[in-house]
Amino acid sequence: MTRRLQILSASTRPTSAGRPLARWVTELATAQGQFASTLVDLGEVGLPFFDEPGLPADGVYVHEHTKAWSATVSAADCFVFVLPMYNGGFTAPLKNAIDFLYAEWRDKPVGLISYSAGTSGGAPAIEMLHPVLARVGLRPAPHTLSIPAIDQHVDPDGRFHPTPTLAAETNAVLCSVAGLLEARVAA
Numbered sequence: 001m002t003r004r005l006q007i008l009s010a011s012t013r014p015t016s017a018g019r020p021l022a023r024w025v026t027e028l029a030t031a032q033g034q035f036a037s038t039l040v041d042l043g044e045v046g047l048p049f050f051d052e053p054g055l056p057a058d059g060v061y062v063h064e065h066t067k068a069w070s071a072t073v074s075a076a077d078c079f080v081f082v083l084p085m086y087n088g089g090f091t092a093p094l095k096n097a098i099d100f101l102y103a104e105w106r107d108k109p110v111g112l113i114s115y116s117a118g119t120s121g122g123a124p125a126i127e128m129l130h131p132v133l134a135r136v137g138l139r140p141a142p143h144t145l146s147i148p149a150i151d152q153h154v155d156p157d158g159r160f161h162p163t164p165t166l167a168a169e170t171n172a173v174l175c176s177v178a179g180l181l182e183a184r185v186a187a
């Protein structure tokens with residue numbers, strides 16, 4: 001059975017350093033062959049701030065953008081969130097994108113790859129995200145990756161240049177996601 005993986009790029013900046021990283025993660029996941037992989041760029045999804053009259057947990061949506069976002073997320077078995085750190089936490093667009101839906105996230109594995117300009121690689125953003133993931137039932141893969149000094153890996157043409165260690169660590173995140181999926185199938 002093909003596992004459908006979405007790599008979700010959580011920055012909406014037109015100059016996002018994470019977009020090249022997310023593109024590269026998508027290519028790596030495709031080459032690894034464990035998943036049918038799709039890149040979902042929150043900058044392109046273009047959600048407004050949450051504006052549904054009802055509660056997402058009820059699953060009744062009135063806006064076309066919510067229905068489209070619901071269809072996108074429903075089409076995935078698992079995710080990798082590629083998220084920058086802003087001011088010590090994850091981005092508002094990521095929280096907004098999560099808040100829009102509920103059942104669509106439930107019980108799906110998610111790998112977490114953070115990045116930042118500084119030395120932490122955005123690890124605090126991952127930490128801050130965990131309670132939110134738990135609330136909607138997303139299951140974080142145990143192996144995470146935090147990439148410091150992200151700008152040093154992105155060239156002026158917008159290509160991401162991994163070190164061998166980064167490639168191995170990203171593979172480990174993907175395997176960790178696959179492991180959670182296997183556990184769910186076996187359960």
Ligand SMILES: Cc1cc2nc3c(=O)[nH]c(=O)nc-3n(C[C@H](O)[C@H](O)[C@H](O)COP(=O)(O)O)c2cc1C
Nearest residue numbers: 011013015016017018084085086087088116117118
């Ligand atoms: C609003 C904002 C806040 C930021 N806060 C931090 C921070 O707390 N620590 C850090 O190391 N880098 C911080 N940065 C730098 C980002 O990690 C870096 O610019 C990264 O490339 C942002 O991701 P993006 O380019 O995909 O949007 C911040 C950047 C922005 C735009």
